[in-house]
Amino acid sequence: NAGVTQTPKFQVLKTGQSMTLQCAQDMNHNSMYWYRQDPGMGLRLIYYSASEGTTDKGEVPNGYNVSRLNKREFSLRLESAAPSQTSVYFCATDRGRGQPQHFGDGTRLSIL
Amino acid sequence: AQTVTQSQPEMSVQEAETVTLSCTYDTSESDYYLFWYKQPPSRQMILVIRQEAYKQQNATENRFSVNFQKAAKSFSLKISDSQLGDAAMYFCAYRDASNFGNEKLTFGTGTRLTIIP
Numbered sequence: 001n002a003g004v005t006q007t008p009k010f011q012v013l014k015t016g017q018s019m020t021l022q023c024a025q026d027m028n029h030n031s032m033y034w035y036r037q038d039p040g041m042g043l044r045l046i047y048y049s050a051s052e053g054t055t056d057k058g059e060v061p062n063g064y065n066v067s068r069l070n071k072r073e074f075s076l077r078l079e080s081a082a083p084s085q086t087s088v089y090f091c092a093t094d095r096g097r098g099q100p101q102h103f104g105d106g107t108r109l110s111i112l
Numbered sequence: 113a114q115t116v117t118q119s120q121p122e123m124s125v126q127e128a129e130t131v132t133l134s135c136t137y138d139t140s141e142s143d144y145y146l147f148w149y150k151q152p153p154s155r156q157m158i159l160v161i162r163q164e165a166y167k168q169q170n171a172t173e174n175r176f177s178v179n180f181q182k183a184a185k186s187f188s189l190k191i192s193d194s195q196l197g198d199a200a201m202y203f204c205a206y207r208d209a210s211n212f213g214n215e216k217l218t219f220g221t222g223t224r225l226t227i228i229p
Contacts, residue, residue, distance in 0.1 A: 033216065040121075042203060042219035043157075058216060090157065092217075098145045098164065098209050101217060103157035 003027065006091050006104035013081045013111045021076040021107050023091030031094050032074035033058075033101065034066060036087040043090060049074055081111045114139045116206050118220035125194045126228050132179075133189045133223045135204030142166075145207040146180070146187045147217070152200040160202070163187065165209075191225075199227045 007022045025032065030051045035043040035058075045058030049068040063085060065077045078085055088108050092101040115138045125131035137146070148160040163171045163180050170178050175195075179188045191198055204220040 040221060042116075042221045043217075044219070045216050048216055088155065092157075098207065100147055100159045100162055101157075102159075106155045 004091055004093055004102055004104035006089075006107050008107060009105065010108050011110070013078075013109065015081060015083060015111060017081050017111075019078045019081060019109070021078075021089055021091075021109070023074045023076070023104060024072050025074075025091075025093045025102075026072065027093055027095075027102065028071070029093040029095050029102075030071070031096060032068065033092040033094075034064075034074070034076045035090045035092065036060065036085075037090060037106070038087050046076065046089075083111050085109065086111045114141075114206050114208060114218045116204055116218050116220040118202075118204055118223050120223045121221070122224045122226070124226040124228055125191075127194055127196060129194055130190060130192045131194055131225065133191075133202050133204075133225065135187045135189070135220055137185050137187065137204075137206045137218075139185070139206065139208070141208050143209045145209055146178075147205040147207065148176070148178070148187075148189045149203045149205060149219075150198075150200045151203065151222070152197075157203075161189065194227050196227050196229065199225060201225075 004025045033048040034046040047066040049055045052071045091104040094101045117136045144165045146163045150158045175192045201222045203222045205217045
């Protein structure tokens with residue numbers, strides 16, 4: 001099925017460890033996004049990529065880096081994980097102007 | 113910066129009844145889009161409905177409809193004939209359309225809807 005695939009679905013890290021969350025889409029969309037979802041706070045944008053080769057910071061970029069590897073793949077890296085980064089992470093993609101975003105199933109990340 | 117406010121953290125409705133979820137937003141733009149997303153316990157984010165700000169007609173999708181009041185910056189979701197499968201978190205979201213390439217979604221904090229059998 002066409003869509004957005006995130007790996008892994010669950011992960012537990014220790015403080016200070018590094019980790020890369022992977023996202024791949026087969027919808028041929030230009031724009032890709034990373035969000036985090038915390039209880040009572042909705043989804044907040046971490047980074048986004050309007051097209052292959054470009055990335056920009058969102059609302060909460062500190063502690064994260066991203067790579068737009070090609071049109072299909074957009075990864076999110078935690079270089080030194082902190083307990084405050086415990087969250088559910090969503091990748092999303094869309095065709096552009098005004099179009100709805102399509103989301104992956106999320107990655108639940110716990111940092112001890 | 114745009115903000116989206118959902119003032120009802122939780123709502124409940126009897127099965128087969130109608131419920132309205134509230135959403136207000138703040139923006140200085142005239143061209144934008146509004147969305148309602150549903151998040152069931154499975155954690156998936158599912159698009160429910162989309163509204164274009166320059167269209168006065170309220171969007172509808174089967175049992176789901178919106179009341180879009182542009183001047184009041186209000187965008188409520190009405191669910192008719194509520195079903196058990198409608199139980200979920202509902203998120204209102206705003207998207208600016210005037211800054212091409214920078215059209216990120218801003219989400220509200222969500223409303224948890226419970227359906228009472």
